[in-house]
Amino acid sequence: PDGAGQVFGLAHELGIRLPVRPEGSLALGWGITAVFAIFPAVIRAKLIYPGTTILLTALLPMVVATWVTIFNTKEQSNEETEEGRRKATLSSLPFLLLLIGTGALLTLGPEFVYLKDNFGFRLNTIFKFYYQAWVLFGIAAIVGLDYLWREFVNAARIAPVLATVGYSLTFLLALMFPYYAVQSRAVEYRGPAASETRLPATLNGLAQLQHFNPDEYNAIMWLKNNAAGNPVVLEATGGAYSSYARVSANTGLPTLLGWANHQLQWRGSSTQEPGMREPVISDIYSRPFWENTGDLLNQYNVEYIYVGGLERSTYGSEGLLPSQEKFDEQLEVAYQNNSVTIYRWQPAPK
Incomplete structure (x- = not known):
């Protein structure tokens, strides 16, 4: 059974040798033996940092x-x-x-x-x-x-006074974290405090993109303001805590796949969708010939194909995307600026 395998795995991590589990769906004696063998080791491990x-x-x-x-x-x-x-x-x-x-x-x-x-x-x-x-x-x-x-009143009033002073000092110390944490992360956008070109503080999460990559900002804002309904946007997929999925995240529009490892984490390792969708995205962007590209776009009801710097660096080389020519020949350009092109595809009715 799966539970026995997990017990053996835990015992192995703790350096404990367990007897072989008897055959059958229920092995009560073996289970009790495993508990008494593992529990003291768990307690000892916890008491290393008690x-x-x-x-x-x-x-x-x-x-x-x-x-x-x-x-x-x-x-x-x-x-x-x-x-x-x-x-x-x-x-x-x-x-x-x-x-x-x-x-x-x-x-x-x-x-x-x-x-x-x-x-x-x-x-x-x-x-x-x-x-x-x-x-x-x-x-x-x-x-x-x-x-x-x-x-606590009269002479005992010292207890609430001391508690309040301790609480206030602790609270003030705790407030140092949000202040300095915000300052440290804001440096990424605003620049050093002593810099003459330091940018003003803002609560606009897209300000960094607007300042450092205006082409991408303008393309994302075009999608956000002009894409009717809830169309699927195709974009590059990749690792977590990166720029991947930036179009979907900043527009609220669905995409085929954002951060695959997070999808596996929340949906469970048994889900097949991330493993099925990642090669589809790669095929659409990497293959120079149209072949089954239209079928794949139809399968996932894709209406917009986003081609920016991240797509070219992920699926192309030296700034060139293998699929660029087939996109130009087969798809309508919905939006274009210096470094970003958004193609429009009309999915076949299902």
Whole structure:
């Protein structure tokens, strides 16, 4: 079974030798043996860098202990008066403890269990769980400060004061990241701070393209403003975190394939579409003869074929695209500037 193969794989990564699994659909004894062999090794591996695990594991019983202790105390001290019972009922403490406990579980969980995706690591599970944990911890911090200011009075007021000062300093330190992160990425577009030609700040994501590659910017804006409906645009496909899929991303129009590895990652490694579409795109751009080009365009309902610098560098050589001549002969030019040509194709009705 597939599960047994994954267990053997995990054991191999941890350097553990497991006995051969017995034949049959159910091998309970073998499974228990595997768990008792692997679990201690997993714990030892986690304790190599124990900080996060120990902190979160300690936080959970603290939450439970606080819940039990404080509510028992409140119940004993307030049970004699109606006002006391009302205050205990309206207390924000249950909500606060629930936020902290849930956030701790969301952070602690990926230390031991994660979704094994195409990367084979836990990074995407951490992303998704930590996003929620940060929100819960952030709300808990504010609710916690409010609780301290309401509950600790007179001589005990030092507790909320110290907590607020610590929170404020930590918050200010955290704000340094978005400030400096934005500055460091803005250098790519604006230039160095001391430069006389430094460009003004902007929230326009296309400003960089407009400044450094105006031909491509104008071609993309033409598509964005003139392509009626939701036509399929053919463009080069390639690696992630690159300029590939820039036409689709900046116009919102569909394309045959953007970043193939991301499609495989989100759709699963069993999906066949990326592997089927990538050679189709390559054939259309790379083959100098028309042959089945029209059939491929019809198959994927392509209406626009985008030919820019990225297509020429990916599928051509020395700035020349092998398919340029067949495109010129068989297709209508919908838009053209110095370095970009957009061809129009009328797909055959299905």
